[in-house]
Amino acid sequence: MKADEELKELRAHEAKARAAILKLAAEVKPVLAEDLVQYPGREVRKRFVADPEFAASLSDEKVAALKADLAARSAEVRDGIIAAMDDPDLWVEAEGPTGAGKSLGENGRLWAPTRRAADLVAEVMGRHGFPKGEGAPEYRMPTWFIGGRYLPGLAEKYWALVAEVRELRERAAELERTRVRETLGKRWDKL
Numbered sequence: 001m002k003a004d005e006e007l008k009e010l011r012a013h014e015a016k017a018r019a020a021i022l023k024l025a026a027e028v029k030p031v032l033a034e035d036l037v038q039y040p041g042r043e044v045r046k047r048f049v050a051d052p053e054f055a056a057s058l059s060d061e062k063v064a065a066l067k068a069d070l071a072a073r074s075a076e077v078r079d080g081i082i083a084a085m086d087d088p089d090l091w092v093e094a095e096g097p098t099g100a101g102k103s104l105g106e107n108g109r110l111w112a113p114t115r116r117a118a119d120l121v122a123e124v125m126g127r128h129g130f131p132k133g134e135g136a137p138e139y140r141m142p143t144w145f146i147g148g149r150y151l152p153g154l155a156e157k158y159w160a161l162v163a164e165v166r167e168l169r170e171r172a173a174e175l176e177r178t179r180v181r182e183t184l185g186k187r188w189d190k191l
Contacts, residue, residue, distance in 0.1 A: 003175055003178070003179050006175060007172055007175050007176070007179075010168050010171055010172040010175065011168075011172060013168050014165055014168040014169060014172070017161050017164045017165045017168065018092050018165060020161050021091050021092050021158065021161045021162065021165065022088055022091060022092070024091075024154060024157060024158050024161065025085070025088075025091045025158075027149070027154065028104065028149075028151065028154055028158070029082050029085060030147070031146050031147055031149045031151060031154075032081075032082065032085075032104075032141075032151070033078055033079075033082050034146050034147060035142045035146055036074075036077070036078040036081055036082070036114070036117050036139070037074045037075055037078045038074075039074075039117050039121075039139055040070045040073070040074045040077070040117060040120050040121050040124065041067065041070050041071070041074065043118075043121045043137050044066065044070060044121060044124065044125060044130075047125065047130060047134055047137075048063075048130075050134065051130075051131065051133070051134075054129075054130065054131055058128075062128070065128075066124065066128045069124050069127070069128070070120075070124055073120055073124070074120065077116050077117055077120045078117070080113070080116060081113045081114055081116055081117060084113035085110060085113060090107070090109055090110040091107075091110060091158075092162070092165060094107040094109075094110065094159075094162045095107070095108070095109070096108070096159070096162075097159050097162075101155070101156060101159035101160075102152050102155055102156055102159075103140075103141045103152065103155050104141050104151070104155050104158065105140060105141050106155075106159070111141075114139045115139070117139040118136070118137040118138050118139045121137040122136060122137055125137075141155065
């Protein structure tokens with residue numbers, strides 16, 4: 001019975017860690033949402049300013065149309081990305097981290113929907129005649145405070161919780177294997 005109690009305890013700890021991950025996800029998503037809606041304009045501005053010759057070739061009307069195009073689509077793209085991140089398994093069943101554990105981008109399945117923000121930037125730039133030169137846009141997790149929240153710190157906490165869930169599952173699986181071996185041993189000895 002001791003193994004049953006220990007297994008029950010491990011599963012209870014896993015449930016708590018899983019709940020903590022989902023609580024953290026609920027904290028992270030609004031911060032990401034705030035940045036994702038700003039990213040397209042920020043990225044296009046950076047590329048606009050980096051190419052003075054091209055920037056000078058655009059009239060004020062064309063720049064205003066470019067900004068309006070970005071503003072019209074940014075919220076829609078952001079909403080789609082955040083909705084795609086609503087799946088709890090994307091947060092809990094992470095394979096990573098693939099690096100230092102300081103970015104949510106290290107969870108490839110979770111981060112994949114953010115590609116839509118970079119695709120929007122590329123689409124709008126193409127539609128408005130930006131020269132191809134600086135490389136494809138890529139949305140990266142912000143490394144500054146947004147609304148008083150610091151995503152790299154939240155990412156570290158996230159990866160620690162993912163590691164905790166993984167460890168608890170491994171311990172429970174080992175306990176189950178031990179229990180099966182003991183049952184089989186008793187059966188063997190009995191016959």
